[in-house]
Each structure stands twice: as C-alpha cells, then as structure tokens.
Amino acid sequence: MSDSDLILRGGRLDSRKFPGRRLPPDDQLPEQRNSSPTNKDLNNDTAATPSSSSTSANEENTGTAWYTPLTLPFYDYHVLGFNMSFVWRCPTSSVLLPFFRQNFTLNHLDVGVATGYFPSAALLQLQQQQQQQQQQQKENHQGSSSPIPTTTTAAAPAALTLMDLNPHSLEAARSRILRDNSNPGSVEIETVQHDALSLPAPGVLRRRRFASVSMFNLLHCIPAPCEEKTRAFELAAQCLLDGGVLAGCTVLPVEEAVGAGAGGWWRVPLAGLHLRVYNSEGGRRVFGNLGDTREVLERGLRRWFDEVEVKVVGCMLLFRGKGPKRAGTEEDG
Numbered sequence: 001m002s003d004s005d006l007i008l009r010g011g012r013l014d015s016r017k018f019p020g021r022r023l024p025p026d027d028q029l030p031e032q033r034n035s036s037p038t039n040k041d042l043n044n045d046t047a048a049t050p051s052s053s054s055t056s057a058n059e060e061n062t063g064t065a066w067y068t069p070l071t072l073p074f075y076d077y078h079v080l081g082f083n084m085s086f087v088w089r090c091p092t093s094s095v096l097l098p099f100f101r102q103n104f105t106l107n108h109l110d111v112g113v114a115t116g117y118f119p120s121a122a123l124l125q126l127q128q129q130q131q132q133q134q135q136q137q138k139e140n141h142q143g144s145s146s147p148i149p150t151t152t153t154a155a156a157p158a159a160l161t162l163m164d165l166n167p168h169s170l171e172a173a174r175s176r177i178l179r180d181n182s183n184p185g186s187v188e189i190e191t192v193q194h195d196a197l198s199l200p201a202p203g204v205l206r207r208r209r210f211a212s213v214s215m216f217n218l219l220h221c222i223p224a225p226c227e228e229k230t231r232a233f234e235l236a237a238q239c240l241l242d243g244g245v246l247a248g249c250t251v252l253p254v255e256e257a258v259g260a261g262a263g264g265w266w267r268v269p270l271a272g273l274h275l276r277v278y279n280s281e282g283g284r285r286v287f288g289n290l291g292d293t294r295e296v297l298e299r300g301l302r303r304w305f306d307e308v309e310v311k312v313v314g315c316m317l318l319f320r321g322k323g324p325k326r327a328g329t330e331e332d333g
C-alpha cells in the first residue's frame with residue numbers, strides 16, 4: 001500500500017494522507033462503533049465475529065483471494081476480454097463500458113475494483129470531453145470581437161473513491177487510474193478497505209456522499225446467499241446523495257439468465273461449464289453465485305431505490321437504482 005492511501009480497516013480508520021485530500025480522523029459514527037461488523041481485517045488487527053455465512057474475511061473469502069499481484073495483470077484480458085465476450089456473452093466494449101459511462105460522475109464510488117478498468121476508462125473520457133469544451137470556449141473567444149475574455153472555469157478535480165476488501169485490488173486500481181490519467185492533478189483518489197456486505201457503510205463515506213456508485217462484477221464473486229448480497233445495495237444507498245445512482249452488473253446462473261431473457265442456453269454455450277468450475281473447489285471458488293436469482297436481486301434493489309431498472313444480456317444481469325431510500329422509509333418491494 002502506498003503512503004498516499006486512506007484505508008478503513010474493519011471500522012478503524014488508518015488514515016494515511018493522500019494528495020489534496022484528507023478525511024476526518026474521527027471516522028466512525030456512533031452506531032458504527034456499536035455495531036458488530038461482519039468482516040475481518042486482512043491483517044487480523046480488527047478481527048470481528050462473523051454474524052453469518054456471509055462472512056467476507058479476505059483469507060476465507062476466495063471471491064477476493066484470487067486477486068493478487070500475480071493474477072491481476074491478466075484480469076483485463078481474461079475476465080473483461082475473453083469471458084465477457086465469449087463466456088457470458090455480454091461484451092465489455094459494446095455493453096458494459098457504455099453502461100458504466102452512462103452512470104459515472106466526477107463524484108464517484110466504485111465498489112469491487114480489481115484493476116480499475118471501468119472507472120479509469122470512464123474518467124478519461126469525461127476529462128477529454130471537458131478539455132474539448134474548454135478548447136471550444138477558447139476558440140469561440142478568439143473568433144469573437146469582444147475584448148473581454150470568456151471566463152473558462154477550471155474544472156474541479158474528479159473525486160473517485162475505491163472500495164474493496166482486497167488491498168492488492170485497491171492498489172492495482174489506484175495506480176492504474178493515476179497511470180492512465182494524463183493530468184494526475186485532476187483526480188483525487190481515496191481507497192477504502194471494506195466488505196461490501198458489511199453494514200453500516202463506513203462513516204466517512206456516509207458523511208461524504210456520492211453522486212454515483214458502481215458495483216460491476218462484484219456480487220457473483222461473493223460467497224453468500226443471494227438475499228444477503230442485497231446488503232450491498234443498502235450500503236450503496238447509504239453512500240449516495242439524494243437522487244444519486246447505483247449501477248452494476250453480476251453474472252447469473254445459466255438457467256436464471258435463460259429464464260430472465262438471455263434466450264436459449266445455446267446462446268451462452270460456454271457459460272454452464274465455466275460456472276461449475278468457478279464455483280468449485282478446484283476453480284478456487286472465484287464465484288459464489290449458483291443460488292443467485294434475478295428476482296431476489298431486483299427485490300433488494302427496490303427495497304433501497306425509488307427507480308429500478310434491470311436487464312439481462314447473455315448471462316449478465318445489468319442493474320440500475322436511482323434515488324436511494326433512507327433508512328426508516330424503506331419498504332419491501
């Protein structure tokens with residue numbers, strides 16, 4: 001981990017300054033102090049008692065253990081390239097990246113980051129658009145007869161927060177975004193080590209609030225009953241501004257995807273075998289999604305968001321929730 005990170009470890013803030021941004025040291029809200037978190041820290045320094053089978057301690061949670069400095073360099077080619085196009089039949093370039101971009105803002109939280117491909121690509125595109133607009137404004141001024149220069153407001157730096165249970169993923173994503181970004185001063189990155197199913201969300205994020213949250217390819221990795229995975233939606237709702245948007249995607253079991261609109265199983269011929277392997281001991285249980293259903297996930301979204309859209313492409317469930325409901329107002333949809 002670099003010195004420039006801010007890491008929240010199982011409810012304890014290990015605040016290491018990073019450029020241009022320092023978050024309050026008193027991270028925890030009172031209810032968080034009193035709660036019994038369901039995750040254990042990687043370093044075991046804040047080991048907490050798991051409350052259920054959804055324990056996502058990194059050393060037990062093989063859904064995070066796969067992501068190491070040895071495997072992460074292959075992630076984009078294998079997972080986002082081959083698997084998305086040929087196994088799940090939901091290509092990154094034509095489906096997932098456009099969907100991510102549609103729901104990305106310059107005040108964004110990405111949950112479950114791996115290599116940071118999506119936020120990095122989306123950020124780059126938004127910044128290029130901003131540069132083009134500024135260039136356009138300049139040219140308009142040069143072409144005008146007015147002696148008064150048009151005021152071009154300097155774009156505020158993008159604020160990007162990365163949350164993951166695995167520090168290797170956090171570091172890989174953070175350095176990738178800084179590397180891809182031609183103007184590193186234009187983005188402020190925070191990293192938070194936290195289990196996406198552990199509620200409440202870190203106090204520092206609930207106070208900060210985001211315009212958009214993404215959760216791409218996370219839920220199928222988590223070895224928990226489907227109903228428990230919907231806690232991640234509650235976590236996102238807690239971190240969002242009023243009217244903010246959560247977008248994500250997760251691989252469904254083949255029979256679910258077929259029933260939910262993927263068409264016949266022959267449209268996803270490689271998916272069944274891959275699902276069995278990825279959910280098996282031999283496949284190191286990189287997935288834990290055989291019990292996932294569109295219905296439970298959609299109901300979980302409706303519990304926490306005013307407007308919900310879901311769509312199945314190949315084996316992938318794409319979901320979007322807009323307008324987080326606040327605790328006390330939620331109703332079971």
Ligand SMILES: C[S@@+](CC[C@H](N)C(=O)[O-])C[C@H]1O[C@@H](n2cnc3c(N)ncnc32)[C@H](O)[C@@H]1O
Nearest residue numbers: 056064112113114164165166169195196216217
């Ligand atoms: C398949 S990768 C998805 C990465 C990226 N969003 C994408 O679509 O390419 C899953 C990421 O989620 C993280 N992860 C798995 N279980 C988690 C949990 N319970 N809480 C937070 N992060 C988790 C893993 O460490 C990994 O970085």
